Every structure is written in structure tokens, then in C-alpha cells.
Amino acid sequence: MSDALREKPNAEPLPKSAGAGVIVNGRYLPPPVDKDGKQWVRTSAFIQASPQDLYAMWRDVEAIPLWQEQITAVTRTGDKTSHWVMKSGDKTLEWDSEILADEPGERIAWRSTGGDSDNAGEVIFETAPGGLGTVATVLQEFRMGKFASMWETIVGRNPKQAVIENLRHFKALAETGEIPRNQGQPHGPRGTVGGAKESLYGEKVETPPAMDRKAS
Amino acid sequence: MKAVCWMGTSKVETLTVDDPKLLNPHDAIIKVTRTAICGSDLHLYDGFIPTMEAGDILGHEFMGIVEEVGRGVTNLKRGDRVVVPFTIACGNCSFCKKKLWAACDNTNPNAHLMEAAYGYSGSGLFGYSHMMGGYAGGQAQYVRVPFANVGPLKIESDLPDEKILFLSDIFPTGYMAAENAQIQPGDTVAVWGCGPVGQFAIASAFMLGAARVIAIDRLPERLDMARSVGAITIDYSEDDVSVLTALKDLTAGAGPDSCIDAVGLEAHSTELQGIYDQVKTKLMLETDRPSVLRQAIQAVRKGGTLSIPGVYGGLLDKVPFGAAFGKGITMKMGQTNMHNYMQPLLERIEKGEIDPSYIISHRITLDDAPEMYKVWRDKKEQVTKIVIDPWAERKVA
Ligand SMILES: NC(=O)c1ccc[n+]([C@@H]2O[C@H](COP(=O)([O-])OP(=O)(O)OC[C@H]3O[C@@H](n4cnc5c(N)ncnc54)[C@H](O)[C@@H]3O)[C@@H](O)[C@H]2O)c1
Ligand SMILES: [Zn+2]
Ligand SMILES: [Zn+2]
Numbered sequence: 185m186s187d188a189l190r191e192k193p194n195a196e197p198l199p200k201s202a203g204a205g206v207i208v209n210g211r212y213l214p215p216p217v218d219k220d221g222k223q224w225v226r227t228s229a230f231i232q233a234s235p236q237d238l239y240a241m242w243r244d245v246e247a248i249p250l251w252q253e254q255i256t257a258v259t260r261t262g263d264k265t266s267h268w269v270m271k272s273g274d275k276t277l278e279w280d281s282e283i284l285a286d287e288p289g290e291r292i293a294w295r296s297t298g299g300d301s302d303n304a305g306e307v308i309f310e311t312a313p314g315g316l317g318t319v320a321t322v323l324q325e326f327r328m329g330k331f332a333s334m335w336e337t338i339v340g341r342n343p344k345q346a347v348i349e350n351l352r353h354f355k356a357l358a359e360t361g362e363i364p365r366n367q368g369q370p371h372g373p374r375g376t377v378g379g380a381k382e383s384l385y386g387e388k389v390e391t392p393p394a395m396d397r398k399a400s
Numbered sequence: 401m402k403a404v405c406w407m408g409t410s411k412v413e414t415l416t417v418d419d420p421k422l423l424n425p426h427d428a429i430i431k432v433t434r435t436a437i438c439g440s441d442l443h444l445y446d447g448f449i450p451t452m453e454a455g456d457i458l459g460h461e462f463m464g465i466v467e468e469v470g471r472g473v474t475n476l477k478r479g480d481r482v483v484v485p486f487t488i489a490c491g492n493c494s495f496c497k498k499k500l501w502a503a504c505d506n507t508n509p510n511a512h513l514m515e516a517a518y519g520y521s522g523s524g525l526f527g528y529s530h531m532m533g534g535y536a537g538g539q540a541q542y543v544r545v546p547f548a549n550v551g552p553l554k555i556e557s558d559l560p561d562e563k564i565l566f567l568s569d570i571f572p573t574g575y576m577a578a579e580n581a582q583i584q585p586g587d588t589v590a591v592w593g594c595g596p597v598g599q600f601a602i603a604s605a606f607m608l609g610a611a612r613v614i615a616i617d618r619l620p621e622r623l624d625m626a627r628s629v630g631a632i633t634i635d636y637s638e639d640d641v642s643v644l645t646a647l648k649d650l651t652a653g654a655g656p657d658s659c660i661d662a663v664g665l666e667a668h669s670t671e672l673q674g675i676y677d678q679v680k681t682k683l684m685l686e687t688d689r690p691s692v693l694r695q696a697i698q699a700v701r702k703g704g705t706l707s708i709p710g711v712y713g714g715l716l717d718k719v720p721f722g723a724a725f726g727k728g729i730t731m732k733m734g735q736t737n738m739h740n741y742m743q744p745l746l747e748r749i750e751k752g753e754i755d756p757s758y759i760i761s762h763r764i765t766l767d768d769a770p771e772m773y774k775v776w777r778d779k780k781e782q783v784t785k786i787v788i789d790p791w792a793e794r795k796v797a
Contacts, residue, residue, distance in 0.1 A: 230494055317494060345512060356506040359492040361472060362424045364509040364524060364546060366534040370418040371455040372405035378454035385451065385513055385530050 574600020
């Protein structure tokens with residue numbers, strides 16, 4: 185082997201293998217498959233901000249309604265615990281949550297501890313290759329049943345897509361200070377077909393933050 | 401306010417709708433002083449682009465006066481005169497940082513729809529389907545412009561609107577098409593389609609050093625316009641003309657150094673494959689009619705460049721990829737990265753190097769728009785470009 189091949193002048197160390205990780209010991213790790221009523225979703229985004237800032241933004245639980253869909257309030261109940269309220273129309277879901285792992289600038293893991301939801305998740309923040317920005321990876325798990333099916337019916341989004349959208353919103357907010365929105369624009373009469381398409385396209389799910397909590 | 405609304409395939413109506421309001425901190429509301437109908441609007445009119453909803457306000461080429469700005473807007477103030485790019489960019493994501501503005505990550509509220517259809521999402525666009533953002537368009541008296549710190553270009557001079565308006569899309573689009581063609585001094589460039597995009601691609605190819613530009617279309621007024629700026633023209637509809645033979649004849653058998661497809665997915669064809677494409681698109685087995693793309697791949701010289709500003713929407717049949725591979729050609733394409741070109745092209749206009757208003761054939765009111773969409777589609781009345789004054793009253797004859 186020539187020296188040029190051995191030196192790898194630009195190679196980066198491998199990412200660490202946290203639970204949500206995509207690479208473990210140099211091998212690609214596919215996302216967990218749905219099994220025994222448990223659903224998994226893994227999603228990631230490349231964000232132009234430091235891991236530290238993104239960690240701080242995610243860890244600020246009371247500000248989560250600013251970027252997570254349908255979450256109307258998160259109240260801190262302790263150092264690592266919080267109470268969550270999710271609303272759509274006149275329906276409400278509530279649950280408690282606790283943080284299981286808290287590694288500043290790197291990783292947060294959590295699970296629900298009671299109420300209308302059975303979920304657990306993890307987010308990891310890693311400096312992106314080349315040192316430009318951060319790769320944020322979320323792994324979330326739900327137990328199907330009451331929570332997921334209720335969520336699906338009231339939110340009009342399946343819970344997996346909601347996790348993907350929430351990371352998208354988080355990234356937009358971190359990079360630009362706002363989440364792109366098309367609700368509240370003028371339009372001509374939608375008719376029945378246009379109206380049905382709006383629901384189908386998920387456009388009835390309110391883009392966070394809810395309009396009545398936007399400071400303008 | 402009045403606005404031009406898409407109400408279904410081949411159905412456009414001018415209706416009274418609510419005025420737009422500020423919805424996000426970086427929004428601006430623009431009072432539209434001029435707007436235009438684009439070749440891209442025809443793909444919506446003809447139902448080629450999925451995820452339109454009845455009631456959608458059309459229009460992505462517009463300029464005007466800033467009426468109101470959100471609290472996060474620092475570059476603009478009420479009263480500023482601006483021209484707005486049709487692609488919406490955030491300025492902060494990794495793609496914007498790489499100046500790939502049309503690939504912006506953060507401006508499409510419906511990114512999931514595009515991901516479901518295409519496996520990726522591009523930037524949001526004004527008035528161009530829900531998959532591409534569901535933003536209300538600018539064929540209206542007012543329009544909301546999101547991420548207003550990044551897109552709108554302020555016009556400080558008193559040049560008339562008509563000279564500025566096409567910085568919103570087609571002039572930069574034609575220019576990027578020529579840039580993507582990788583023209584070297586002395587090159588021969590062939591341009592399919594002499595619509596507005598083709599016209600600006602022709603003008604830009606000359607600016608970038610082409611020795612000869614060959615323009616291909618069938619509409620006499622458009623071919624005349626191309627000749628008037630120095631192009632050699634081929635009328636592909638003439639009985640005894642084969643475009644491929646003509647291009648060989650004009651390049652000593654080698655083929656053009658660069659080919660530009662400024663037609664896109666609704667190309668007409670006089671050949672058998674055109675009928676094949678029509679049948680297949682009707683049966684939904686093929687989404688686009690790529691007859692120009694096929695021709696351009698066949699025509700370009702060995703090692704040449706194919707630049708594609710014409711829009712494609714989906715699956716294409718019988719693309720001669722073997723020829724593309726065998727000749728080792730380069731293909732460059734995509735929605736225009738508008739923000740790279742607006743300022744430099746404005747400077748060219750201000751210096752008097754080009755007056756883009758030469759392509760305008762029709763000046764109309766919002767109320768005229770529904771019937772003019774039909775004229776535009778059928779290329780009647782020698783139409784080359786339609787500009788709308790949203791505040792003009794319709795003349796009753
Ligand atoms: N890439 C971008 O960002 C971008 C921006 C604007 C427009 N566009 C696209 O550019 C294309 C042209 O736009 P336009 O406004 O000039 O539209 P247009 O409809 O006015 O022009 C199309 C021209 O192509 C000609 N044509 C049709 N079939 C042909 C063939 N087989 N050979 C040669 N010419 C043929 C037509 O006669 C017409 O003159 C459209 O597809 C439009 O969507 C792309
Ligand atoms: Zn256009
Ligand atoms: Zn961006």
C-alpha cells in the first residue's frame with residue numbers, strides 16, 4: 185500500500201455509537217424494525233449550529249411548544265421531569281416525561297412515565313464531518329395502542345411523520361429563527377376537492393408555534 | 401384584493417380574496433406593481449404538476465413596493481421598490497451557504513410531500529403547487545414574501561418596472577442556462593425553444609462568448625426575435641427539416657458544443673415518438689414528453705454539455721442514455737439559483753447592456769388573465785410574453 189493511501193489526510197474519527205447512532209464500529213446500522221406493537225422512527229438532519237447550542241435548545245423543555253407540532257404546553261416538574269400537554273381541536277392528551285440521560289452538548293434520552301402516552305426517545309448531536317455544523321439524530325419509539333392511534337386520528341399525521349416534521353421544524357428554527365408556514369394565507373374558494381386535498385397533504389396540522397402564541 | 405386563482409386543470413379565474421398578512425417574523429407584504437405569466441405556469445394550467453388545490457393563487461414573477469415588514473426584517477422598509485426571486489431561500493442552511501439557493505432546506509412548509517413524491521425537497525416556490533410549498537403567488541395586488549431579508553432585490557434607480565420585472569425568474573433562468581452550458585469562446589450553442597427562457601438563454605450565450613447560437617422553434621415571431629439578436633434559426637415544423645440533420649449541417653458534422661433545452665416537459669413533436677409520448681402520458685405511464693431532451697442528447701457533440709432549464713416533473717421514457725454515456729457528455733440542470741444572478745444582471749440592465757423588456761408582446765389587467773392563459777397556452781396572437789398591471793382597470797371595448 186502506498187503511503188498516500190495509508191495517510192488519509194482528511195479522514196475523521198468515526199462517530200460514537202450512542203443508541204440513536206447510524207454507524208457502529210464502522211458499520212452502517214439500519215433503524216430498528218417495528219415489532220410487538222412497538223414502532224420506531226429514526227431521522228436526522230444537518231444543522232448549521234454548534235452541538236452545544238442545539239443541545240441547549242432541545243433541553244429547554246418549556247420552549248418545546250415553539251417547535252413541536254400540537255404540543256401546547258410543557259411544564260417542568262423537577263430537574264429531569266416534565267408534564268406534557270398535546271391538543272388538537274377539542275381533544276387533549278397529557279403525560280409525564282423523565283430524562284434518562286443528559287450529556288450536555290451531546291445527547292438527551294427520555295421516556296414517558298405515565299398518562300396518555302407510551303414513548304421513549306433519544307437525540308444525539310455530533311459535529312458534522314468537516315467541522316461544519318452538527319448532525320442531529322433522533323430515535324423515537326412508541327408503543328402502538330391508545331397513544332399512537334389517538335395521535336394519528338387527531339393530528340392527521342402518523343406519529344413517525346410527526347417526529348420527522350418536528351426535527352425539520354427544530355432545524356428551521358435553529359437556522360433561521362422561524363418555521364416556514366403557509367397557513368393563514370389568502371386563497372380562492374377551495375370547494376370540496378381542494379378542502380379534501382388540504383387534509384390529505386397534512387396542511388391542517390398547525391405549524392408550530394400556534395398562531396396565538398407567536399409574539400409578533 | 402384581486403388575484404388570479406387556479407381552479408382546476410385549464411381553469412383560471414380572477415377572484416376577490418383576502419389581503420395577505422404577515423405570518424412570520426421575516427415576512428414582508430409587497431404591493432405588486434407588475435407581474436407576469438411564465439411558461440412554467442402552463443405546466444400548472446395543463447395539469448402536469450401534482451398537488452395544486454382549487455383556490456391557489458398563481459404567479460411567481462412579480463415586483464412591487466414594500467407595504468409592511470415583520471419584526472425580523474432588517475433589509476427592507478415600507479416604500480422600498482423590490483423585485484422578488486421565484487425561489488424562496490433562507491440564507492442560512494448548508495445549501496444556501498453553498499449558493500445552491502433553489503435547494504434551500506428551510507423554506508418549504510410541505511417538504512414531506514415532495515419527499516414522498518421525489519425523495520428530496522427543494523426550496524419553496526411562489527404559486528407553484530403545495531408540494532413546492534403551497535405559497536400564494538404574485539398574480540395579485542398584494543403578496544406575502546417570506547424570508548424577506550434574503551430574496552428581494554432593492555431597486556434604487558428609476559428604471560421602469562418592465563426592464564426590471566424579468567429579474568424575478570426568466571432572465572436569471574436564461575442566464576444560468578447559458579452558464580450551465582459551459583460555453584468557451586468560439587463555441588456553437590443550440591437552443592431549443594424560443595420562449596422567454598430561450599430568448600434570454602440566447603442573449604446570455606452571446607454574452608458568455610458563444611460565436612454562434614442556433615435557435616430552434618416553430619413560431620415565426622419567436623424565431624424572428626431570435627434572429628434579431630443574432631441567432632441562426634431552424635423551424636422544426638417545416639416539412640423538409642430534420643433538426644438533427646440541420647445541426648450536423650451547421651457544425652460540419654460534429655454537433656453543437658453545447659445544447660440548451662429551454663422547452664421542458666411539454667415539448668411538441670412532429671414525429672412518431674411524440675404520439676407515443678402523448679398516449680403514454682394520457683395513460684399515466686409516463687409523466688413528461690421529453691422529445692427535446694432526446695434530440696438534444698443526440699445532437700450534442702462528443703464531450704459536449706447539455707444544459708436543461710426546461711422543467712421536467714417525473715418519469716421519462718426512451719431517453720438515449722447510451723448516446724449520452726458514449727459521448728461522455730455533461731448535463732447540468734435545475735431550478736435557477738436566482739440569488740446568484742439578480743444583482744449582476746441588474747447591473748447589466750443599469751449599464752444599458754440589455755433591455756429585457758424586448759420580449760413583451762402583451763400588457764393586460766388581472767381581469768384579462770383567464771383568457772390570456774388560453775392565448776399563452778395556444779401561442780396565439782403572436783404572444784411572446786404577457787405582463788400584468790394588477791392595478792389597471794380593464795378597458796371595455
Ligand atoms: N429552471 C427554471 O428555474 C425555470 C424557470 C422558468 C421557466 N422554466 C421552464 O423553461 C421552459 C420554457 O419557459 P418559457 O417561459 O420560455 O415557455 P414557453 O412556453 O413560452 O416556451 C416554450 C417554447 O418551446 C417551443 N417548443 C415546443 N416544442 C418544441 C420543440 N420540439 N423544439 C423546439 N421548440 C419547441 C414552443 O414553441 C415555445 O416557443 C418551461 O419548461 C418552463 O417551465 C424553468
Ligand atoms: Zn417563471
Ligand atoms: Zn436555506
